[in-house]
Amino acid sequence: MSIYIDPAVAASLRGFEMPEKLGFGTVMAPVMFRAVCQDGCWSQGELVPYAPLALDPAAKVLHYAQSCFEGMKAYRTQAGGVSLFRPERNAARMAHSAARLCMPPVPEALFMDGVRTVTAYCANLVPATSGESLYLRPFLFGTQADLSVSASTSYEFYVIASPSEAYHAGNMRLWVEREDSRAALGGTGDAKVGGNYAASLRSVARLKERGYDQSLWLNPGNRNTVDELSGMNFFAVINGELHTPALSGSILEGVTRDSLIDLARDMGYTVHERAIDIDELLGQVAEGSCDEAFACGTAAIVSPISLFGDGGREYPLAKAPGPVAERLRQMLLDIQEGRAEDKFGWMHPVEVVSID
Amino acid sequence: MSIYIDPAVAASLRGFEMPEKLGFGTVMAPVMFRAVCQDGCWSQGELVPYAPLALDPAAKVLHYAQSCFEGMKAYRTQAGGVSLFRPERNAARMAHSAARLCMPPVPEALFMDGVRTVTAYCANLVPATSGESLYLRPFLFGTQADLSVSASTSYEFYVIASPSEAYHAGNMRLWVEREDSRAALGGTGDAKVGGNYAASLRSVARLKERGYDQSLWLNPGNRNTVDELSGMNFFAVINGELHTPALSGSILEGVTRDSLIDLARDMGYTVHERAIDIDELLGQVAEGSCDEAFACGTAAIVSPISLFGDGGREYPLAKAPGPVAERLRQMLLDIQEGRAEDKFGWMHPVEVVSID
Ligand SMILES: Cc1ncc(COP(=O)(O)O)c(C=O)c1O
Ligand SMILES: Cc1ncc(COP(=O)(O)O)c(C=O)c1O
Numbered sequence: 001m002s003i004y005i006d007p008a009v010a011a012s013l014r015g016f017e018m019p020e021k022l023g024f025g026t027v028m029a030p031v032m033f034r035a036v037c038q039d040g041c042w043s044q045g046e047l048v049p050y051a052p053l054a055l056d057p058a059a060k061v062l063h064y065a066q067s068c069f070e071g072m073k074a075y076r077t078q079a080g081g082v083s084l085f086r087p088e089r090n091a092a093r094m095a096h097s098a099a100r101l102c103m104p105p106v107p108e109a110l111f112m113d114g115v116r117t118v119t120a121y122c123a124n125l126v127p128a129t130s131g132e133s134l135y136l137r138p139f140l141f142g143t144q145a146d147l148s149v150s151a152s153t154s155y156e157f158y159v160i161a162s163p164s165e166a167y168h169a170g171n172m173r174l175w176v177e178r179e180d181s182r183a184a185l186g187g188t189g190d191a192k193v194g195g196n197y198a199a200s201l202r203s204v205a206r207l208k209e210r211g212y213d214q215s216l217w218l219n220p221g222n223r224n225t226v227d228e229l230s231g232m233n234f235f236a237v238i239n240g241e242l243h244t245p246a247l248s249g250s251i252l253e254g255v256t257r258d259s260l261i262d263l264a265r266d267m268g269y270t271v272h273e274r275a276i277d278i279d280e281l282l283g284q285v286a287e288g289s290c291d292e293a294f295a296c297g298t299a300a301i302v303s304p305i306s307l308f309g310d311g312g313r314e315y316p317l318a319k320a321p322g323p324v325a326e327r328l329r330q331m332l333l334d335i336q337e338g339r340a341e342d343k344f345g346w347m348h349p350v351e352v353v354s355i356d
Numbered sequence: 357m358s359i360y361i362d363p364a365v366a367a368s369l370r371g372f373e374m375p376e377k378l379g380f381g382t383v384m385a386p387v388m389f390r391a392v393c394q395d396g397c398w399s400q401g402e403l404v405p406y407a408p409l410a411l412d413p414a415a416k417v418l419h420y421a422q423s424c425f426e427g428m429k430a431y432r433t434q435a436g437g438v439s440l441f442r443p444e445r446n447a448a449r450m451a452h453s454a455a456r457l458c459m460p461p462v463p464e465a466l467f468m469d470g471v472r473t474v475t476a477y478c479a480n481l482v483p484a485t486s487g488e489s490l491y492l493r494p495f496l497f498g499t500q501a502d503l504s505v506s507a508s509t510s511y512e513f514y515v516i517a518s519p520s521e522a523y524h525a526g527n528m529r530l531w532v533e534r535e536d537s538r539a540a541l542g543g544t545g546d547a548k549v550g551g552n553y554a555a556s557l558r559s560v561a562r563l564k565e566r567g568y569d570q571s572l573w574l575n576p577g578n579r580n581t582v583d584e585l586s587g588m589n590f591f592a593v594i595n596g597e598l599h600t601p602a603l604s605g606s607i608l609e610g611v612t613r614d615s616l617i618d619l620a621r622d623m624g625y626t627v628h629e630r631a632i633d634i635d636e637l638l639g640q641v642a643e644g645s646c647d648e649a650f651a652c653g654t655a656a657i658v659s660p661i662s663l664f665g666d667g668g669r670e671y672p673l674a675k676a677p678g679p680v681a682e683r684l685r686q687m688l689l690d691i692q693e694g695r696a697e698d699k700f701g702w703m704h705p706v707e708v709v710s711i712d
Contacts, residue, residue, distance in 0.1 A: 025503025028414055054408040057516050058384055062497055065421035065550025066557070102557040137503055141418055147381025147493055147518055149553050149587055151561065160413050162503055184540030184576045188555050194421025195551020197505050199544050201422070201458040205507070220540045220576070231505055 003033075003117055004046040012049040013121060013355045022127065022165045024299065025135060029122045029161035033114040036143075037104055037155040045113050047121060050160065060142035060152040067141035068097035068193045071231075071298045072255075073133040074119040074161075074350065076126045077338030082134075084348040085298075085336050087115050089255045090138070097191035098140060102151035106140055114138060114159035116350050123352040125163045130337055131301065135164040167231075167299035171306035171320045175207035176278060177215040178223070178311070182230065185221035189250030196252075200230040212309055214295070218278060219248050226276040232295035232303065233257035236281060237324045239289050241270040248275070256296040260328055262344060267331065269324070282308060285315040292322030302329035359389075359473055360402040368405040369477060369711045378483065378521045380655065381491060385478045385517040389470040392499075393460055393511040401469050403477060406516065416498035416508040423497035424453035424549045427587075427654045428611075429489040430475040430517075430706065432482045433694030438490075440704040441654075441692050443471050445611045446494070453547035454496055458507035462496055470494055470515035472706050479708040481519045486693055487657065491520040523587075523655035527662035527676045531563035532634060533571040534579070534667070538586065541577035545606030552608075556586040568665055570651070574634060575604050581631040588651035588659065589613035592637060593680045595645050597626040604631070612652040616684055618700060623687065625680070638664060641671040648678030658685035 012030040019027055028050055035045045060066045070090040074082050091112060095105035106114075115136050119126075126134040138159045142152025180203040183189030183196045203215040216234070217227045226245050228234050233254040235244045242264050247253055264271050284290035285308060293305040304321035307314050334340035335347065368386040375383055384406055391401040416422045426446040430438050447468060451461035462470075471492050475482075482490040494515045498508025536559040539545030539552045559571040572590070573583045582601050584590050589610040591600045598620050603609055620627050640646035641664060649661040660677035663670055690696035691703065 025414070028501065032413060050413065052410040052412055055411050056408055057388060057406065057514055058381070058493075058518075061418060061550075062423060063425050063493070063495060063550060064553035064557075065423065066554050067418060067421065069419050100558060101554045102561050135503070137414075137419070139419060145384065147491070148523075149556070149560075151557050158413055162414075167504075179542050181540035181542040184537035184543055184555070185579075186535050186537040186576070187540055187543075188551070193551070193554060194417075194419060195544070195549070195554050197420035198422050198457050198549060198551050199540070200505070201420075201507050202456060204505075205458050220542070223541075 002044070003113055004044055006046060006048040008049050009047055009121065010355050018125065018163060022132065022163055024164045024167045025162045027163055029118070029125050029163065031118065031121055033118050033159040035110055035157045037157065039153055040104055042107060042110060045110055045117070047117050055143065056145035058145035058147055060144050060146065063147065064149055065194045066101050066103060066152055067139065068094060068101060068103065068191060069137060069139035070094045070192060072115065072136045073298055074126050074136060075133050075336045076128050079338055082119055082123045082126050082350050082352060083338065084115060084119060084350060086255050086259065086346050087112060087348050093192060093253065094138060094140065097193055100188055100191040101193055103140060103142065103155060106157050110157070111138060114157070118159045118161050119350045120353045121355070122161055127163055130333060131166045133164060135162045135299065137162065166301050171304050172213045172295065173211065174214050174216040174305055174308050175210070175212040176308055176310040177203050177217055181220040182217050183220065183250050185250060187250065189227070190247070190252060192252055197230065204230065210309070216308065220250055224277055226278055226281065227251050229295050232297035232300050235260070235294050235296065236276065236290050237292035237322060238284055241272060242324070243272045243274065243276055245276050246273040254297055256298055259332065259346065260296055263331055264328060267327070282310060282315050285317060288318060291318035292320070292324055293317055294322070294325035302332065358400070359469055360400055362402060362404040364405050365403055365477065366711050372481070374481065374519065378488065378519055380520045380523045381518045383519055385474070385481050385519065387474065387477055389474050389515040391466055391513045393513065395509055396460055398463060398466060401466055401473070403473050411499065412501035414501035414503055416500050416502065419503065420505055421550045422457050422459060422508055423495065424450060424457060424459065424547060425493060425495035426450045426548060428471065428492045429654055430482050430492060431489050431692045432484050435694055438475055438479045438482050438706050438708060439694065440471060440475060440706060442611050442615065442702050443468060443704050449548060449609065450494060450496065453549055456544055456547040457549055459496060459498065459511060462513050466513070467494060470513070474515045474517050475706045476709040477711070478517055483519055486689060487522045489520060491518045491655065493518065522657050527660050528569045528651065529567065530570050530572040530661055530664050531566070531568040532664055532666040533559050533573055537576040538573050539576065539606050541606060543606065545583070546603070546608060548608060553586065560586065566665070572664065576606055580633055582634055582637065583607050585651050588653035588656050591616070591650050591652065592632065592646050593648035593678060594640055597628060598680070599628045599630065599632055601632050602629040610653055612654055615688065615702065616652055619687055620684060623683070638666060638671050641673060644674055647674035648676070648680055649673055650678070650681035658688065
């Protein structure tokens with residue numbers, strides 16, 4: 001299906017001024033992509049100026065959190081072009097998230113149209129500094145005005161974009177969360193849906209008071225093995241080998257996690273996907289066989305962990321930032337920013353549309 | 357603080373035509389109450405015509421489900437007036453839900469202003485048929501435009517209303533949900549927040565295909581004791597005594613549940629609040645010592661359960677509808693609709709505002 005480009009888009013883009021300070025997810029690109037779905041039928045996709053949405057006060061999303069989203073980035077490459085990283089994985093994950101909440105999937109072609117069109121028109125907004133990028137946020141939510149607890153009959157899909165710095169800079173201090181959960185066993189942890197993030201806020205508020213940066217979530221079934229962080233997956237380096245939690249049903253399957261597993265193996269590391277017992281891991285940190293740990297995600301890329309706090313004790317990592325995290329981060333960015341060969345076929349170049 | 361009444365409210369109310377068929381939560385009253393909160397400071401409350409909200413596409417509620425709500429009713433009483441049922445309990449529960457998601461509480465006075473003002477102006481919209489009422493939906497959500505996962509700095513609070521029939525009529529067939537969870541241990545199950553309802557949709561979609569009406573949720577920690585239904589609490593009658601799950605941390609503390617416990621005791625029943633093992637309960641249904649079960653909630657009032665389905669087996673209840681449920685339902689409605697003495701001081705009469 002063709003995409004409708006609102007004639008006002010050009011003026012919006014021309015009038016946009018890039019602020020000095022970007023931050024993460026606060027500066028919004030002046031255009032957005034949208035499509036609506038009524039009773040299972042999708043409208044044409046449109047690129048329109050960024051503007052407030054009109055939502056009925058009884059819309060399902062406001063009451064019953066029927067919403068899911070994705071996070072991905074457009075990178076400026078060495079050669080001057082703009083590329084997306086494995087966008088088909090985000091399209092597939094969004095379909096999975098939608099199904100968990102009884103929402104219609106956004107068709108892969110429509111999803112790709114959305115992220116490609118926004119990227120193509122916003123190419124001038126992709127920052128050129130390594131580690132910075134145009135963060136893309138596709139999202140889908142139920143709009144039917146009806147207060148009964150049931151799936152919406154109508155939906156809206158948007159792609160908005162934000163020129164951004166990388167999400168985390170420093171070495172992260174993690175708090176082992178033994179009480180709160182972000183998602184249930186048999187819940188929505190393996191889907192990228194709003195409720196998981198809402199449930200995580202209290203833990204983060206509490207740990208910040210104690211001087212920590214992020215919660216380390218445990219499996220809600222056994223409360224003993226590591227799941228992930230609120231917006232990143234987890235890796236530990238134990239005796240020089242990489243260990244990451246196997247997908248447990250309550251872990252979001254990160255595109256970065258998956259890519260790092262391939263990349264690390266290709267670089268000669270042994271990588272284990274397994275259930276990681278938290279007490280065993282903390283013991284290994286204390287005794288030194290685990291000397292490095294890091295988190296990864298689209299927003300955070302690869303972010304080193306400096307210590308674990310658990311109850312009254314702290315477990316500092318010997319190497320923070322550690323050499324494995326540094327090498328992986330650099331190799332991943334080299335591929336994403338076009339300095340290294342794209343041997344896995346991950347990069348998806350976008351043809352730029354020039355305005356004026 | 358005084359309440360601002362938009363001059364357009366009168367025309368909206370005069371122009372409203374009550375449809376023949378009400379249903380539940382589909383017909384919306386033509387006015388709504390709103391207040392906004394910026395950095396912890398609440399604006400004046402306003403009564404305005406019901407109209408779409410303008411929401412930034414990056415608003416927290418759309419991505420991270422930072423939202424909570426309440427459900428309560430205004431009843432037309434025998435004497436011709438209009439009354440709310442224990443509204444201060446809803447105000448307190450909403451403050452509890454808000455805190456779980458790091459949202460500022462709606463001050464009790466503002467909450468009461470909201471539900472009272474909507475009820476006062478919509479008094480003509482409160483149906484007169486027993487069991488019908490004006491369903492009120494207060495809700496609160498984060499509006500800050502910022503894609504980082506953190507609590508919003510700005511919020512909007514609304515009260516909308518819907519003239520409604522009671523939510524469930526028939527005898528309900530419950531499906532014992534052994535796989536999915538609506539909320540985690542350490543999650544948000546004891547708060548009335550959107551994510552719990554989104555997580556419940558898949559179970560309901562599956563069980564409807566098999567001919568059931570509602571999921572019976574088990575405790576997500578032990579997966580063996582009964583919690584509640586998606587929008588109602590649970591009671592069983594065993595050897596003539598009432599049993600309801602004790603508040604487990606993942607159960608919403610229903611105002612109706614609480615009221616029925618008092619009412620039943622006052623009517624001479626023995627009431628137990630305890631952990632109810634599902635297998636033991638199904639055994640008691642099979643052998644006949646549990647001959648009646650029902651669910652309760654603001655929307656559903658008291659709704660009898662006709663059977664439990666679990667895996668391949670069905671456990672029909674000997675009495676459906678049963679006499680205990682019928683007596684409790686009638687007594688509760690008699691109090692709410694002003695036919696019986698309000699001996700517990702539950703009713704909160706609202707002074708009606710007449711338009712024109
Ligand atoms: C809960 C959670 N885990 C992991 C990730 C990392 O996934 P990805 O690498 O696809 O960005 C994210 C976010 O993106 C997330 O929200
Ligand atoms: C999950 C859940 N449990 C129980 C109830 C019953 O609570 P109340 O009696 O206050 O309406 C509700 C809804 O109202 C609910 O959403």
